[in-house]
Amino acid sequence: xxxxxxxxxxxxxxxxxxxxxRCNYSSSVPPYLFWYVQYPNxxxxxxxxxxxxxxxxxxxxGFEAEFKKSExxxxxTKPSAHMSDAAEYFCAVIMDTGRRALTFxxxxxxxxxx
Amino acid sequence: xAEITQSPxxxxxxxxxxVTLACHQTWNHNNMFWYRQDLGHGLxxxxxxxxxxxxxxxxxxxxYSVSRSNTEDLPLTLESAASSQTSVYFCASSSDRSTxxxxxxxxxxxxxx
Numbered sequence: 001x002x003x004x005x006x007x008x009x010x011x012x013x014x015x016x017x018x019x020x021x022r023c024n025y026s027s028s029v030p031p032y033l034f035w036y037v038q039y040p041n042x043x044x045x046x047x048x049x050x051x052x053x054x055x056x057x058x059x060x061x062g063f064e065a066e067f068k069k070s071e072x073x074x075x076x077t078k079p080s081a082h083m084s085d086a087a088e089y090f091c092a093v094i095m096d097t098g099r100r101a102l103t104f105x106x107x108x109x110x111x112x113x114x
Numbered sequence: 115x116a117e118i119t120q121s122p123x124x125x126x127x128x129x130x131x132x133v134t135l136a137c138h139q140t141w142n143h144n145n146m147f148w149y150r151q152d153l154g155h156g157l158x159x160x161x162x163x164x165x166x167x168x169x170x171x172x173x174x175x176x177x178y179s180v181s182r183s184n185t186e187d188l189p190l191t192l193e194s195a196a197s198s199q200t201s202v203y204f205c206a207s208s209s210d211r212s213t214x215x216x217x218x219x220x221x222x223x224x225x226x227x
Contacts, residue, residue, distance in 0.1 A: 009154070032213050043204060043218035044157075051213040090156055100145050100164070100208060101172065102216060104156035 004093045006105035014113050019063075019078040021108050023091030026072065032094040033074040034102065035065055039087045047089075050074060061085070086112045116141040120205050120219040128227055133192040135222050137205030145208045146188040147216065148172075148180065150201040157204060163188055195226045 003026040013019055025031055032051050036044040048059025055067040065076045076089060088109045092102040118139040127133050137146065144165045149157040149172075159172030161180040169180050177199060179191045192199055202223050206216040 006156075036218075041221075043220045044206075045218070046215050049213065049215065092157075094213075100211075100214075101147055101159045101162050102157075104149075104158070106154055106156040 004091050004103055004105040006089075006091050006108050008108055009106065010109045010111065012111040012113060013081045015083055016080050019076070019081045019085065019110065021076040021089050021091075021110065023065075023074045023076065023105060024072050025074065025091075025093050025095075027093075027095050033065075033067060034092040034094075035059065035063070035074075035076050036090045036092060037061075037087050038090065038107075044090065047076070081110075081112045083112050083114065086110055118205060118207055118217050118219040120203075120222050122222060123220065124223045126225045126227065127195050129195060129197060131195050133195050133224065135190045135192075135203055135205075135224070137188050137190065137219060138186055139205075139207040139217070139219075140186065141207055141209070141217060142185060143207035143209050143217075144185065145210065145216075146182070147206045147208075148178070148188065148190045149204045149206065150174065151204060151221070152201050160190065160203075161188075192224075195224075197226050200224060200226045 005024045007022040034049045035047040048057045050067045058064045063078045090107050091105040121136045147162045148160040151157045158174045163182040205219040208214045208216040
């Protein structure tokens with residue numbers, strides 16, 4: 001079964017600190033992986049995606065993620081948090097290329113403290 | 115600029131009523147999706163379509179239906195609204211490849227009393 005797990009429903013960091021949001025998927029086949037961000041009362045916006053090319057993927061707003069097949073992980077990082085990063089972040093996966101719909105994790109709400 | 119819009123943005127209805135949520139995209143995408151967002155569940159797939167006259171059920175399709183008569187629109191109908199269908203509904207679209215980005219609408223907040 002398709003599954004993606006996000007560890008930590010809430011993460012709080014100080015402004016300027018490292019941001020690390022965790023995502024693990026369950027599959028023996030490398031999937032397509034995505035990170036989306038949702039600001040309050042808005043739709044979802046793509047941050048970055050992994051599509052079997054480079055394992056370190058750079059996205060918008062200074063975020064990046066590394067695909068690690070051995071750990072079945074695709075954690076999202078940003079070296080220095082900004083107040084504007086406060087939002088909800090979703091990891092999503094497409095396991096089956098014949099099916100183009102996304103399977104989402106339950107989300108992680110990031111708070112940035114001044 | 116191409117976009118994806120949803121209407122209404124907010125809707126309050128009563129149990130048992132039929133409700134239709136609109137989704138319109140100007141990307142000319144073949145793929146369209148409906149998801150619902152509930153606290154603790156992330157987004158879950160309701161229905162999806164790969165083109166005109168094509169519709170498919172997602173994981174939480176009970177009580178919902180869609181139809182695709184043109185490329186631009188995929189309306190979502192709640193046949194007989196239930197309180198369990200109180201949620202935020204998102205429409206999305208993408209072009210043909212699995213790796214292509216899905217673009218999301220702004221969402222419709224539906225309350226069923």
